[in-house]
Amino acid sequence: MRFEQLHLFATILSCGSFAAAGRLLHLSQPSITASLNVLEAEVGQRLLERTPGQRRPVRPTAAGEIFATFARKALADYRGMLSAVTLSSDAPQTPVRIGVTPTPGSSLLPVLTNKFREENPTLTVQVKTFRGTELARRLKEGEFDLGVTGTRPQDDGIVFERFFYDPLVLIAPVRMGLSGPITLRELKRLPLIVRDASGNLMRLLIQALNRVGLSLAQMNVVMQVSGNNDVLSSVTLGAGVGFVARSLLAANRENHDIMVVPVRRLQVARYVYMLRRESSSFTGGMRLFWEYAMGTEWREHVFSYNTMML
Amino acid sequence: MRFEQLHLFATILSCGSFAAAGRLLHLSQPSITASLNVLEAEVGQRLLERTPGQRRPVRPTAAGEIFATFARKALADYRGMLSAVTLSSDAPQTPVRIGVTPTPGSSLLPVLTNKFREENPTLTVQVKTFRGTELARRLKEGEFDLGVTGTRPQDDGIVFERFFYDPLVLIAPVRMGLSGPITLRELKRLPLIVRDASGNLMRLLIQALNRVGLSLAQMNVVMQVSGNNDVLSSVTLGAGVGFVARSLLAANRENHDIMVVPVRRLQVARYVYMLRRESSSFTGGMRLFWEYAMGTEWREHVFSYNTMML
DNA sequence: GTCTGTTACGGCGCACGTAACAATT
DNA sequence: AATTGTTACGTGCGCCGTAACAGAC
Numbered sequence: 001m002r003f004e005q006l007h008l009f010a011t012i013l014s015c016g017s018f019a020a021a022g023r024l025l026h027l028s029q030p031s032i033t034a035s036l037n038v039l040e041a042e043v044g045q046r047l048l049e050r051t052p053g054q055r056r057p058v059r060p061t062a063a064g065e066i067f068a069t070f071a072r073k074a075l076a077d078y079r080g081m082l083s084a085v086t087l088s089s090d091a092p093q094t095p096v097r098i099g100v101t102p103t104p105g106s107s108l109l110p111v112l113t114n115k116f117r118e119e120n121p122t123l124t125v126q127v128k129t130f131r132g133t134e135l136a137r138r139l140k141e142g143e144f145d146l147g148v149t150g151t152r153p154q155d156d157g158i159v160f161e162r163f164f165y166d167p168l169v170l171i172a173p174v175r176m177g178l179s180g181p182i183t184l185r186e187l188k189r190l191p192l193i194v195r196d197a198s199g200n201l202m203r204l205l206i207q208a209l210n211r212v213g214l215s216l217a218q219m220n221v222v223m224q225v226s227g228n229n230d231v232l233s234s235v236t237l238g239a240g241v242g243f244v245a246r247s248l249l250a251a252n253r254e255n256h257d258i259m260v261v262p263v264r265r266l267q268v269a270r271y272v273y274m275l276r277r278e279s280s281s282f283t284g285g286m287r288l289f290w291e292y293a294m295g296t297e298w299r300e301h302v303f304s305y306n307t308m309m310l
Numbered sequence: 311m312r313f314e315q316l317h318l319f320a321t322i323l324s325c326g327s328f329a330a331a332g333r334l335l336h337l338s339q340p341s342i343t344a345s346l347n348v349l350e351a352e353v354g355q356r357l358l359e360r361t362p363g364q365r366r367p368v369r370p371t372a373a374g375e376i377f378a379t380f381a382r383k384a385l386a387d388y389r390g391m392l393s394a395v396t397l398s399s400d401a402p403q404t405p406v407r408i409g410v411t412p413t414p415g416s417s418l419l420p421v422l423t424n425k426f427r428e429e430n431p432t433l434t435v436q437v438k439t440f441r442g443t444e445l446a447r448r449l450k451e452g453e454f455d456l457g458v459t460g461t462r463p464q465d466d467g468i469v470f471e472r473f474f475y476d477p478l479v480l481i482a483p484v485r486m487g488l489s490g491p492i493t494l495r496e497l498k499r500l501p502l503i504v505r506d507a508s509g510n511l512m513r514l515l516i517q518a519l520n521r522v523g524l525s526l527a528q529m530n531v532v533m534q535v536s537g538n539n540d541v542l543s544s545v546t547l548g549a550g551v552g553f554v555a556r557s558l559l560a561a562n563r564e565n566h567d568i569m570v571v572p573v574r575r576l577q578v579a580r581y582v583y584m585l586r587r588e589s590s591s592f593t594g595g596m597r598l599f600w601e602y603a604m605g606t607e608w609r610e611h612v613f614s615y616n617t618m619m620l
Numbered sequence: 621g622t623c624t625g626t627t628a629c630g631g632c633g634c635a636c637g638t639a640a641c642a643a644t645t
Numbered sequence: 646a647a648t649t650g651t652t653a654c655g656t657g658c659g660c661c662g663t664a665a666c667a668g669a670c
Contacts, residue, residue, distance in 0.1 A: 001313040001388065019649060031636050033651060038634090044597045045395050052650040053644030063395040070391035074384055078311065081380035085355050085373040287354045328625060341661050343626060348659090362625040363669025624669075634659085641652075 003078055005039045006071035008032070011296060012048065013068055016057030024296055026162065043067060082291065083120065086284035095124040096285040097144035103201055103228050104148050104272050105129040107248040108164060115298040116289060123285045132200050139275055145286050147275035150245075151200050160275040163294050164247070168205060168268035171232070171249065171258045172241040181262040184212055191222040191240030193231050201228070201270075205243055208268040232258075243268065313388055315349045316381035321606060322346070322358065323378055326367030334606055336472065353377060392601065393430065396594035405434040406595040407454035413511055413538050414458050414582050415439040417557040418474060425608040426599060433595045442510050449585055455596050457585035460555075461510050470585040473604050474557070478515060478578035481542070481559065481568045482551040491572040494522055501532040501550035503541050511538070511580075515553055518578040542568075553578065 012021040018032040027035075040047050047064035051057070060068055087093070100109050105127070113125050130138060136155050139147045147153075153160055172178050172190070182190075194216070195202050206216055222240050225231055231242040232249075236257045249260065274293055276282075282290070292298065322331040328342040337345075350357050357374035361367070370378055397403070410419050415437070423435050440448060446465050449457045457463075463470055482488050482500070492500075504526070505512050516526055532550050535541055541552040542559075546567045559570065584603055586592075592600070602608065 003311045017649065028637055029650070030638085030652080034635075043392065043395055044592055044594070045399050050650060051644090052642080053648070055645070055648075058650095062398050066394050066398055067391060070387060074387060077380060077384060077387075081376060082353065084376050085353055088372050088376055089355050282354055284354070327623095329623080338662055339625070340627080340663085344660075360625060361669090362667085363623070365623075365670070368625095622670085625667090627666075628664085629662105631662085632660090635657095637654105637656085639653085639655105642650090644649080645647085 001039075001042055003075065005035060006075055007296075008035055009039060009047065009067065010071050010075065012036070012058060013060060018050075018058070023165070024299075083288060086288055087122065089284070093123060094283050094285060095126050096146065096283075096289050098125065098127045098146045098148060098289075099130050099135055099138055099144040100127060100148040101132045101135055101150060101200070102129055103150055103199070103245050104164075104166070104247070106228055107245055107251045108166070108272060109148060111251055112293060112298055116292050119292070120285075120288060123288065125285075125289065136275070140277060142277075142280075145276065145280070145283070146289065148272060149200075149275065150270050150272050152271075152273060153275055157278050158275050159278045160273045161294065162271045163274050164272035166245050166247045166270050166272050168201060168208075168243040168270060169246045169249065170241055170243055170261045170263055171235050172261045173235060173238045174257055174259050175238060176241070178241075178259070178261050181264050183264050184214060184266060187263050187266070188214070188218060189220055192219050193223040193225060193234050193240045193242035194221055195228070195231060196224060196226055201243070201245070204268055204270055208266060212265050245270070311349075311352055313385065315345060316385055317606075318342070318345055319349060319357065319377065320381050320385065322368060323370060328360075328368070333475070334609075393598060396598055397432065399594070403433060403595060404593050405436050406456065406593075406599050408435065408437045408456045408458060408599075409440050409445055409448055409454040410437060410458040411442045411445055411460060411510070412439055413460055413509070413555050414474075414476070414557070416538055417555055417561045418476070418582060419458060421561055422603060422608055426602050429602070430595075430598060433598065435595075435599065446585070450587060452587075452590075455586065455590070455593070456599065458582060459510075459585065460580055460582050462581075462583060463585055467588050468585050469588045470583045471604065472581045473584050474582035475579070476555050476557045476582050477580050478511060478518075478553040479556045479559065480551055480553055480571045480573055481545050482571045483545060483548045484567055484569050485548060486551070488551075488569070488571050491574050493574050494524060494576060497573050497576070498524070498528060499530060502529050503533040503535060503544050503550045503552035504531055505538070505541060506534060506536055511553070511555065514578055514580055518576060522575050555580070 008021065008025065011024055012018060012032070015021040015024060018036070019029050021027075022029050022032045036048065043063070045063035046061050047067050049059045049061060051059075098109070098113075109127055113127055117123070117125060126144075128144065132149060132151050135147050135149050136153050136158060138144065140155065140157060147158075150166070170187070194205075197203075209215060209219075223234060225234055228244050228248050231244050232252065232255075234240065235242050236255060238257075241261070249255075274290065276286070276290070318331065318335065321334055322328060322342070325331040325334060328346070329339050331337075332339050332342045346358065353373070355373035356371050357377050359369045359371060361369075408419070408423075419437055423437060427433070427435060436454075438454065442459055442461050445457050445459050446463050446468060448454065450465065450467060460476070480497070504515075507513075519525060519529075533544060535544055538554050538558050541554050542562065542565075544550065545552050546565060548567075551571070559565075584600060586596070586600070
């Protein structure tokens, strides 16, 4: 029995389906099925009533209920132990210094670090924003300990792990009256607000357009702004439509003036990575933050949608 | 993180050394080292102060203390969950029927079943003793659900797992005045009490003697009895020396009239196996008993020596 | 010599991904 | 058509064993 299995089980329950849990945990559906099967074999009882096809959430059996409470308690104990053990020996608590690129820095990091601080009040977390080109260099120079960016780093000497799926979505003012998925043809005619071409997001957008036979020049670009939040506010004010990271929306979800508009055939996938120097070992705080970010607790409520594409 | 690792860690602590834990858990020393290394890497802290060579027990670090309490609690919770889940669904509790050969039946099973009943008062356990030749057949015929024997079964259709190391040891009356390890030459002259040649233990003894160039005919056999307890009582009464399963001694450890006498170069290793039909699935009680027997809790206090040879 | 724990190396099983499928909405 | 869960199959990593080693009694 592994704690990962407990985590998996708890995730399936809170997600309501194997598939959603798989997306959240970066696992394929078949892996979920297989893992749950071995778990049930190990326990000797069926734990979940599957509901293939039907959109109803999976329901735990009687044994599954017992197991669920056990799993949640064991996971909480585990996190408590990890925290206690880490804090026990690392007597002079070094602060966790985090470097981040603008996009995750304006959406993900605020949520993540706030939740982390709530659960670890004795630790200090410092966040500083850099442009993507500088991030890896400054990380290697030791200016900070952990990096968060949407670009996969090339440098060796840096190890990284994917921990968040954060695609670009098209947002439009509600009063524009768009409904349902629109076609690429319709997209071309909409007034588009974009960021400066130097950033990672714009590069991804252009690539995605190219894949479906479009270029930025063919679009009806009406405005160019400098940051994600600028796109968001411009769209909110009704100036046009624009692409932003989905996480940015979730972090500002009280906004009722805008809506997400799917575009047929156009998908701008994007992952967020956490980086650290290969050479430097974890300090206690670093380890806790890393584990916390990889986990799913902090995503709940704010980023409660499925966090990864298939 | 796996519960097996927690179990390993707890076992190392209670045993006091890697090697002893390895013997108890049927693992090699290098595996213990490796497993503990990955555990410590996972936790991010050194958990045990090693004491190579020195006979002092290994000591947990500060982090190790925290981890130990976590491990013990988690394991207890796990067992509780397993028990609750098993009992939840198996409404009509079928009794666990166990068949056993004479030797383990007179030493191991009484201890094991008593402890098991204490922890699972709602379950009923029925033990019946058979000769080795009948055990497998009756198991396959469904006369009982689990078998316990010192002979490795050949039949297919039966799956088994080794769960106890129970070598033969030479016992002698204290008043005989033997001390320290004796030689094979000295053994040949001692008055020896043996069992009937049909049993598994005698076969093992003869094999072991053959390996060091001796045969039973060369020994000074003064008495032949029919069971293990008969050997024990005869030796206790001072009639001679004899070989008995070590577990039998442990189960009767208040006996101060006899002593164990090591014999140089002579080792009669012997394992005890638990059997079940391959086809039949576990019932709840079966599963609990199987898991309990494989575990180490019931061995403490009574069988507190190392339970497995290298 | 006997016990401890470590390192190096090889094999085998387990866990995961991909692909193709069935079933429900 | 889209989604959910299942089965079949290939692959890579991790666990464990064996062997050889170093250090403390």
